[in-house]
Amino acid sequence: MSRVVVVGAGLSGLACARILAARGVEPIVLEADTSVGGRVQTHRQDGFQIDRGFQVLLTAYPEAQAVLDYEALGLGHFAPGAWVRHGGSFQKIGDPFRRPLQAFPTLLADVGTPADKLRVLRLRHSVLSASTGELWARPETTTEQALRERYGFSDRMVDRFFRPFLGGVLLDPMLSASSRSFEVYFQRFSQGSAALPAAGVQAMPEQIAAALPDGSVRLGARVQSVSRHEVALEDGDPVSCDAVVVATDARSAGSLLDLEVPAWKSTTQLAWSAPTAPMSEPVLVLDGEASGPVNNAQVVSNVQPAYAPSGQALVTASVLGDHGQRPDLEDAARAQLRGWFGEAVDGWTLLRIDHVRDALPDLPSLEPPERSPRLEGGLYVTGDWRRNASINGALVAGRHAAEAVLADVGA
Template sequence: MNKQDYKIHIIGAGVSGLTAARVLEDNGCSPVIIEATDRVGGRVKTDIIDGYQLDHGFQVLLTAYPAAQKYLNLDALELQKFIPGATIFHNGKKKTIGDPLRNLSLLIPTLFSGIGTFSDKLKVLRLNRLLKKATLNEIFAKAEKTTFQYLLDFGFSKEMISQFFKPFFSGIFLEPELETSSRMFEFVYKMFGEGFATLPKAGIEAIPKQLKENLKQTTFQFNTKVKSVEDHKIFLADGTELESHFTIIATEPSVLVLNLKNRETKWKSCDTLYFETNNRIIDKPLIGLISDSDALINNIFYHTSLASKSVGKKELLSVTVVKEHGLSKEALIMRIQKELQQYCGLDSYTFIKHYCITQALPILDGLQYEIHPSETKLTTGIFLAGDMQLNGSLNGAMIAGERAALGILETISSSI
């Protein structure tokens, strides 16, 4: 039996499923991707509203991700770079800090920001050197502790942690107390140090769109919901039964496979709200951090500080909330509007859109950087992908998809 004759299905057209299809195509297979919605991307999506590009949540692509360099054409994405720093709002004042070694304009503001002691700044340099030398496999082999405990053990002052590390990494980890594994902190910190945080000119959904465009032998079935999966069989919600030699589940597997019912992934949630404003209170492409402990807002960003394909008439501001709040949509908007004025001095804006993202990042223990292809094999015919298999990142999603595809290819090779 030739490779192209195998019936291989991938459930989920997110970044992981699309990467799996790419690896299978590169090795002579012609997979079928089954997607419940009308487009690719999964959690990586962009809407166009009133001319503005609205990503589903504040997401960035780190150019140092090894899997991104392997599977994406970064030049074709027309990546727009963030400046490696942040504007911090604290006690009614606005201060900017960053990495002056990578952007000289940040030297004077950082030196005179008053954020962090001189000892903190030396520790940042030491952390940079430490992680530059460490390999990714070494980072993910270390014993885990919370990121908060890691920063304390490293010797950073509580002021440095509360005013910079907490608001910055809370926005990445989508939880306010930095309970996320120190492995993830070191990984993300290293990636920020070795590359740039970027956004594609057409928005974050340009990433899965590019992955889809590069597929030539893959068939897509959109608006198709899967009810359950068994070895060599897929049952669709409309009652259709599909024969499948191999199936990659690149979405939440517990709802599809009977013996995984008690292993449902737990998720972090967040809220992202978009506003139109007349002007920007942060001129450069810097993230704005709200470090006051009582604030519900975690970070703000002016997307119009970066070039975009679709352009609205004014300025586009996103607001990210990672704390649990229990507020209705209307109450949340009112609270955010009050805080924008209170903490940022912003009082002229128009609400555009609110995204309540209930499955933003998986909550995981024992984070891994990679996985052996054979470890993605659940049964003789079912393989698991998705970032929940490794770590919550675009890099993790791509590697998990790659390894699930390689798992199938190894199984086919051993049967020939």
């Protein structure tokens, strides 16, 4: 039986190991951390489940549908659309195709012009009438140029809705990322829902790891160096193998393999417990005023009740960028949310602040959807940063790496 070492137990590495095991190859997954998941982590504290950064599963992801057992994950779903804070009130933007009663408040919302609401329908039709492959083949530009020039959205719609929406989901408030990526994401949002597993987002990598053969995943195993037939550990005997797949974060992969890697987008998430939820809807709330520092907020326990103990609510807010050195961040965020939700915010208890420096790879425009997993010397590399920055991208990249290994080692 062939043996393949996979360095890193994030989604890509686990997806790769899953395919290898199914084809009769012995996968050995080496993970430096004490748990699987890579960047997909959930912190458990005082009965709360707090994901590391704002993360959601888009249920329409085709690779996620193939790999994950959605029923076992016990998904809770965000309502389609968003509430946009502007002019001292919440403007409600819904999806009239899935919730017809939302058509009228959406039309009246002071977020874009009436013509912009029709342009959203045009955008929706444009992405749903094309295959994902066709979207990736469309002429490339920035997201902002596509919104303004391809679809004709007004400044008001771009600035009040798309900028905070894509800031929250893709960490791209400048709208400088690939128009292809944006259109693929919008297709997924239109086809399904954004959801959270009952046990937190880390339940996704944990589910994949649990299906691997016993002993496949070795935690606390920090890799020092790699070659095609051997992996050296910082503490322990080297592991011999027939091939090595490096599935770590981009920075670590760059160090192990001497590769050029992308820059990263950063974010900070604040999490509070609240005696009562400040709103009843399971909806994303966006800052359409650019008043900052909070870009988006959500009552996570409205979306997934398992995230908070009975009788309490979990509220999270995202601040874009790296704010690890800002001592007044919590006070500024709380003051902004007090303007949204009233004086009840003063009764919230701060649970934690997560500064996520490496939240999403900053993949430039004009990049192809994926680079080859094969490297010189018979090594392989995978990760969402090799394809596109998403859960689906990570899973697909992991599968493609496994397929390359299987083709080369003859398994």
